[in-house]
Amino acid sequence: MSVLDYESPRKTLGFLRRELAPKGRLMTPFNVISVLIMISTVVILVVRFAFGLGAVTNLDQRFPWGLWIGFDVVAGVALAGGAYVVTFLVYILRLEDYRPVVRVTVLNGFLAYLFYAGALVLDLGRPWNVINPIIGNSFGLTSVLFLVAWHFLLYMTAELIEFSPVVAEWLGWRRIHRILSAMTVGAVVVGITLSTLHQSGLGALYLMAKPKIHPLWYSELIPLLFFVSSIFAGLAMVIVEGSLSHRIFEDRVGSKLRRSHDDILLGLARIAGGTMFVFLFLEGLKVVHGQLWHEIRSGWGAWYLLEVLGLIAFPMALLLYGGIRGKLIAVRTGAALALAGVILNRLNISVIAFRWNEPFHYAPTWMEYVVTAGILCAEIWVFRWVVRRMPVLGRRPEWARHRDLHDVDLEPHREIA
């Protein structure tokens, strides 16, 4: 682990130059394809800002929000829910078994917010006014979006604080590390509170769109459904992402995570499965309460059943079975299907079943798909850069390991050299 001496600028520069240089082969298939996608994204965005949203998207007066909001923001933020759930398990319930995945999950959550909420700015018609709800004298206090915007901003700060000790360890800043670590629990408590509200707030955005959303997807329960689905979507993401990055970044994985990784996945699978049962219960309540039986017999009903039975109930069974019986293949399959289920659920509300009765329905242009893919690629590049350099998956520097990091905030008097 490189140690950064912040009293000697020359050494610092050398360290940064070393760390900024690419590690690993450059001409891999992923690199080539993702760079092409990202270059196309930049070109499309130049056109978008020069000629307006209509030049690159299929958005119109009837469909003001498309793929960029529906997928990047409404679905993407749910997938980033793992950070608040895992920090809840570790810092509030003190389930120490899950500690080895906290850092990678928080990093994932932070980057997802940075890039997906960042995608929101691309979708704004007048982005130069984006600062208005934050500093301006124009607080739209009755707006759910006002709340969501503020919570995004505050939550990103909280996640940055949660992740900051990792950066301090990378740079070898011992004193700053101590201060930043002491702020973790505060950031976690605030972060969970903010997440509860903005995950459900994302659903509350659609409450006023009552006449426009198919009755099988609209209900007063939308905020609660969004909150519950963000829990298992986030956990499913941790399982899928953890399985992948465990393999890809094998050399970066610490011994602790290596030992416990399978057990962590099984435990998370059980929690995710249980949460999905709650979600299914609420969906059932929605159908019974809304007297939607006749809707279920229509074509939209089949689509709804595919989502709820095929991509929620079935993966729930897989996750619970795999989690209890210790079958990792079932857990991984279940998690991947659950992700698809949540993405479909969010897209149904925001795009597919939005104005379901319209003769000409919105479908994204190829450019909207490319930009979405480009943002995803950029996120993966940053994620990879951080994981290859910072002690995210383990391999913490000796000095940091010596500190009782688990509860440094509870024992401020203990001095360790």
Add this chain to the structure above:
Amino acid sequence: MERRTFLKWTAAAGATSLAGCASTPRDTREADEDYAVLVDLTWCAGCRMCEYACAEANGLPKPDFDDETVDEIQRDPSDTQWQVVNRFETSAGEVYARRQCMHCLEPACAAACLTKALVKTEEGPVIWRPDKCMGCRFCMISCPFDGPKFEYDSAVPRIQKCRMCWERLRQGERPACVENCPSEAMLFGPRTELLETARERIYQNPGDYVSHIYGEHEAGGTSWLYLSPVPFEELGFPTNLDETAYPELTRGFLTSVPVVLTVWPALLLALRRATADASSRED
């Protein structure tokens, strides 16, 4: 350290987000004194002079009167045409109906706007303010009448819609469309008075009208009111709307915000305390 940091955080988060939930409902009693427009569709001859007057008053492209295809299709208002008159073949023969922003008493668009770019003015019109808007288009998602329109083909897009000639109103004039209607199909005045007029017309000519004033209760009431010879669904008006104002749909969520903000942190810290083992509990 932990507690102090935490308190500072909560204070900051609380101050900003508590503010986020104090919604100020409009006094509907006062709203009835707002200016409104009553459109009597039995009087409308479909001459589209109002379309022309609107374009002229707002500097929009003039409608093409030679284009006869407009009678065959149903047009929506757009960013360059804030109002349209459509022709309908109905059970009572040919009926012309104009559409534009309805200027709700409690507008969903204004409640949705996070920068207060859209506001309900004292006089009644709902207007858009360019220096506030960030172009998120949440107003368009929320509006049950699809009032706000967005300029998709501009790098500096605006939200465009009927503003009920707010500037003219403030100078004591009537909206341009009302002023220029040769068949006097539109009446301008305080909403309460127009509702009285509308009821009177229905009572005195029961055969000529359906017994419904569109806009009296739709979406909690609107500043544009309609009388029609045929049921409104035949004219493409949305008839599946709530009778309560649309901002009411989010009120429950918004009131739960301060509860979660204050109760959650305490609950989380208590849980953390409860799960601590004896050694660390000494603090």
